[in-house]
Amino acid sequence: MAKGHIAYQCRSQITCQLCSKRHLKFMCPNIGCNKSDSPKQDVNDKNINEKTVDSLHSRATNEVILQTLVVNVHGVKRERKARAIIDTGSQKSYILRSTAEELGFNLQREEEFCHSLFGGTKTRMYKHKCYKIYLSSLDGNYTCKLDAFDHDVICNDISSVKNGSWIQELRTKKIFLTDIQENAGPIEILLGADVAGKLITGRREELETGLVALETKLGWTLMGKVPRYIDKKDASMNIVTMLSQADVPVSSLWDLELLDNCVTSVQNKAELKIFIESATNVMKEGMFDLRGWESSAISASSESTRSPVLGLIWDKNLDTLEIDSESLEFDEREKITKRKILSLVSRVFDPIGFLAPVMIQPKILLQATWKTKESWDDEVNNEIKKQFLKWTKQRFETIRLD
Numbered sequence: 001m002a003k004g005h006i007a008y009q010c011r012s013q014i015t016c017q018l019c020s021k022r023h024l025k026f027m028c029p030n031i032g033c034n035k036s037d038s039p040k041q042d043v044n045d046k047n048i049n050e051k052t053v054d055s056l057h058s059r060a061t062n063e064v065i066l067q068t069l070v071v072n073v074h075g076v077k078r079e080r081k082a083r084a085i086i087d088t089g090s091q092k093s094y095i096l097r098s099t100a101e102e103l104g105f106n107l108q109r110e111e112e113f114c115h116s117l118f119g120g121t122k123t124r125m126y127k128h129k130c131y132k133i134y135l136s137s138l139d140g141n142y143t144c145k146l147d148a149f150d151h152d153v154i155c156n157d158i159s160s161v162k163n164g165s166w167i168q169e170l171r172t173k174k175i176f177l178t179d180i181q182e183n184a185g186p187i188e189i190l191l192g193a194d195v196a197g198k199l200i201t202g203r204r205e206e207l208e209t210g211l212v213a214l215e216t217k218l219g220w221t222l223m224g225k226v227p228r229y230i231d232k233k234d235a236s237m238n239i240v241t242m243l244s245q246a247d248v249p250v251s252s253l254w255d256l257e258l259l260d261n262c263v264t265s266v267q268n269k270a271e272l273k274i275f276i277e278s279a280t281n282v283m284k285e286g287m288f289d290l291r292g293w294e295s296s297a298i299s300a301s302s303e304s305t306r307s308p309v310l311g312l313i314w315d316k317n318l319d320t321l322e323i324d325s326e327s328l329e330f331d332e333r334e335k336i337t338k339r340k341i342l343s344l345v346s347r348v349f350d351p352i353g354f355l356a357p358v359m360i361q362p363k364i365l366l367q368a369t370w371k372t373k374e375s376w377d378d379e380v381n382n383e384i385k386k387q388f389l390k391w392t393k394q395r396f397e398t399i400r401l402d
Contacts, residue, residue, distance in 0.1 A: 070179050090192035155187050209274065338376050
């Protein structure tokens with residue numbers, strides 16, 4: 001009620017009981033326009049036949065697949081294919097007005113009713129023509145007829161089912177969708193709750209991606225939220241390479257200009273395919289050639305069962321991580337010095353921190369050498385030497401991570 005409060009800017013869903021516009025009843029300009037000596041007719045008079053149906057389907061986001069399919073529409077003039085959507089939130093079925101006129105369906109009757117939208121808002125009364133339409137599946141095994149009301153627009157843009165790993169999974173189950181073409185056009189038919197129950201067969205297939213395929217007598221449909229791995233918390237670290245050889249040419253530094261490794265995990269092979277497709281497409285936009293995929297889900301040959309991953313060795317057959325034992329080998333007959341301990345500890349590159357319980361002991365021993373005030377090349381005392389040699393003999397029993 002504040003001054004300057006404009007109706008179209010108001011977030012409230014209040015509508016006038018007299019004219020159905022967005023204002024309070026006592027503010028309606030129609031009050032007093034038809035004053036007469038006759039008793040005022042109550043707006044809620046039972047003689048007023050007001051019918052209300054649920055709203056038509058609104059636009060969906062790209063993350064959710066809706067129950068769409070392609071059917072054959074048989075008209076008086078001709079027949080053709082059309083996109084349809086199953087919407088059990090609508091009490092009636094609808095057909096595009098242009099489609100009904102094009103195919104020449106027979107007019108059954110006319111009805112006037114309003115549409116109840118999300119949030120309780122109601123539209124004004126519309127007059128709709130009701131047609132008897134005939135639909136059939138693309139294979140011709142099922143035909144049905146139903147009453148459908150015309151409307152200028154059924155719903156906003158709803159894309160067809162996009163290509164993904166779920167399409168291949170459906171094919172392995174001998175399930176084939178009909179609404180998979182790009183730029184398939186608008187939705188021309190809405191199958192509401194008045195007929196949807198008769199069309200659903202009850203057969204249901206839940207895919208590994210979480211999507212659900214439902215069979216109807218007019219064909220298979222797919223619905224559910226499309227899995228997205230962009231927001232997945234993947235473990236990825238930079239790889240640091242040190243060139244310590246003096247005879248390495250400077251041009252070798254140019255070979256280091258590459259994309260660092262990405263290490264992640266997924267639940268199953270279907271999610272793996274989706275992640276590879278998504279990551280490859282994203283990196284291709286930046287002109288990066290993403291390659292060198294390795295997975296424990298793919299059978300590896302005997303020559304390539306072990307791969308380096310962020311300073312560790314990954315056994316793809318056993319799916320374990322372990323230290324490269326060859327890098328930790330040393331001659332126990334050599335003098336154990338502060339420099340020797342530091343050199344051995346530095347050979348293990350563990351940015352993820354998997355090996356912290358194993359590598360913490362030699363680091364503590366290295367700290368203990370600072371207190372002895374010995375030089376880098378002086379041999380450490382017997383206590384530190386004893387503990388260090390004990391660690392070198394035990395470490396190989398604890399470095400494998402399942």
